Amino acid sequence: MAHEHKLEIFRGLVKFKSNTSKIWGVLVFLTIVTLVEVGLGLAKPEWLMHTWIDPFEGGFFATLGNVILSPFVYMKPLNLIFIVLTIVKAYYITWDFMHMRDETGSMRKMVVWTAVFLICYLIFILLQEGGYVFDVYNAKTPLIKRDF
Amino acid sequence: MDSTVASTGTEGKSWGGGNKPLRASYGKMMMWFFIVSDALTFSGFLAAYGFSRFKYIQEWPIADEVFTHVPFLHGQELPMIYVAFMTFILIMSSVTMVLAVDAGHHMNKAKVTIYMFLTIIGGAIFVGSQAWEWATFIQGDYGAVQTKGGNILQFGENVTVDGVEEFKRISIDDFAAVHAGERVQHDRSNGLWFTTEGSLPPYTVNEIYNGLAANDNILVRTQIINEAGEKTILSREESLKQIKNNGKLVVKGANLHVNEYGTALFADFFFFITGFHGFHVLSGVVINIIIFFNVILGTYERRGSYEMVEKVGLYWHFVDLVWVFVFTFFYLV
Numbered sequence: 338m339a340h341e342h343k344l345e346i347f348r349g350l351v352k353f354k355s356n357t358s359k360i361w362g363v364l365v366f367l368t369i370v371t372l373v374e375v376g377l378g379l380a381k382p383e384w385l386m387h388t389w390i391d392p393f394e395g396g397f398f399a400t401l402g403n404v405i406l407s408p409f410v411y412m413k414p415l416n417l418i419f420i421v422l423t424i425v426k427a428y429y430i431t432w433d434f435m436h437m438r439d440e441t442g443s444m445r446k447m448v449v450w451t452a453v454f455l456i457c458y459l460i461f462i463l464l465q466e467g468g469y470v471f472d473v474y475n476a477k478t479p480l481i482k483r484d485f
Numbered sequence: 486m487d488s489t490v491a492s493t494g495t496e497g498k499s500w501g502g503g504n505k506p507l508r509a510s511y512g513k514m515m516m517w518f519f520i521v522s523d524a525l526t527f528s529g530f531l532a533a534y535g536f537s538r539f540k541y542i543q544e545w546p547i548a549d550e551v552f553t554h555v556p557f558l559h560g561q562e563l564p565m566i567y568v569a570f571m572t573f574i575l576i577m578s579s580v581t582m583v584l585a586v587d588a589g590h591h592m593n594k595a596k597v598t599i600y601m602f603l604t605i606i607g608g609a610i611f612v613g614s615q616a617w618e619w620a621t622f623i624q625g626d627y628g629a630v631q632t633k634g635g636n637i638l639q640f641g642e643n644v645t646v647d648g649v650e651e652f653k654r655i656s657i658d659d660f661a662a663v664h665a666g667e668r669v670q671h672d673r674s675n676g677l678w679f680t681t682e683g684s685l686p687p688y689t690v691n692e693i694y695n696g697l698a699a700n701d702n703i704l705v706r707t708q709i710i711n712e713a714g715e716k717t718i719l720s721r722e723e724s725l726k727q728i729k730n731n732g733k734l735v736v737k738g739a740n741l742h743v744n745e746y747g748t749a750l751f752a753d754f755f756f757f758i759t760g761f762h763g764f765h766v767l768s769g770v771v772i773n774i775i776i777f778f779n780v781i782l783g784t785y786e787r788r789g790s791y792e793m794v795e796k797v798g799l800y801w802h803f804v805d806l807v808w809v810f811v812f813t814f815f816y817l818v
Contacts, residue, residue, distance in 0.1 A: 450496075
């Protein structure tokens with residue numbers, strides 16, 4: 338039954354005495370993460386606003402490198418931080434508030450893997466095609482004009 | 486005659502996991518299935534939003550310039566403060582929900598009642614905040630002109646604040662040169678029977694142009710984001726030329742066709758995704774209220790298990806989970 342709860346977070350780094358105190362602990366953590374996000378969003382530090390790696394130029398391996406390193410090549414570090422922090426928050430909401438931590442392993446995989454794989458696929462398709470449509474509008478000789 | 490297979494030897498042993506496959510009860514597992522499918526729906530919406538944003542990546546509105554309002558603090562530009570507050574309210578109500586579930590495990594009716602009540606209050610505050618956010622968004626504040634090509638032109642002036650020159654927006658109400666009698670709204674009392682037209686824009690493009698020509702300080706800002714990550718500001722001559730040649734419609738606020746912030750899709754996605762999420766919160770509040778009364782009536786006390794609270798709890802946390810993503814992709818990124 339769900340009476341037994343796993344009472345550690347951060348892989349056992351922080352241990353709680355009761356389920357209630359664990360809930361409050363997770364709340365504190367989620368609040369800190371949200372505050373960091375809002376703080377970064379307001380401050381917009383200059384060094385996080387530009388990508389650190391320029392896209393590789395050249396042949397097949399350059400393209401491959403761009404694909405593999407795309408979060409660093411094409412995304413502002415600030416946005417990457419936001420997305421990573423969001424996934425961290427999602428993890429703790431699911432694992433501790435929704436008690437995913439206490440479910441059987443196969444139950445966890447059934448829910449999480451299904452969602453994660455399908456969502457990754459969906460995001461890939463739509464962002465890929467969004468990039469293509471962007472090129473249609475913004476190539477040197479665009480097929481469609483909107484600048485009027 | 487037992488000609489067909491009547492027994493498979495697996496009766497009462499669903500998947501070898503007893504009556505509770507994966508040690509989760511039927512209801513809880515079905516709630517998880519629903520959550521997975523709903524998560525896919527939401528990620529479909531968010532990915533579609535990402536698609537459109539990639540398409541217009543050089544001219545998408547900057548969220549910090551759109552969502553700057555906080556209730557009771559008129560005229561101050563405070564980006565993100567209010568959404569951060571909303572996020573915190575929703576996380577907080579998630580916490581009271583999980584505390585209610587925990588109290589349910591200990592069969593503590595009084596505590597479950599209190600925590601469920603607090604959860605409902607949190608949800609109500611969130612829905613109310615979202616309604617306010619929508620109202621502010623729909624009403625708009627500065628107004629803009631839409632061009633023939635569907636682009637948005639905004640107005641403002643360069644001012645020096647604390648030694649730094651910055652662009653300050655000016656509302657169209659402050660400079661439009663109103664001349665009477667240009668165009669009257671058509672309604673069913675004049676002309677054709679039973680036909681009417683939607684409300685007219687507050688000004689005509691001509692009135693805006695004349696106002697712009699009369700005020701030398703006002704410049705036009707286009708949607709295009711420049712190297713520095715800011716919207717491009719046109720020179721005085723360019724500004725006049727743009728409005729004169731391309732101005733088509735004066736826009737104030739936002740609807741599904743056009744909005745003063747930028748690309749029409751921006752408002753469409755805002756309405757659709759936050760609306761769909763708000764609908765989830767609203768239905769979550771309704772379900773929470775039903776469960777709340779069941780708790781008070783002692784239904785679960787008699788049933789001997791507060792699992793129902795746990796199931797709506799799952800739904801409620803899911804709503805919170807979705808908001809975390811909506812918050813990131815609409816307000817932060």
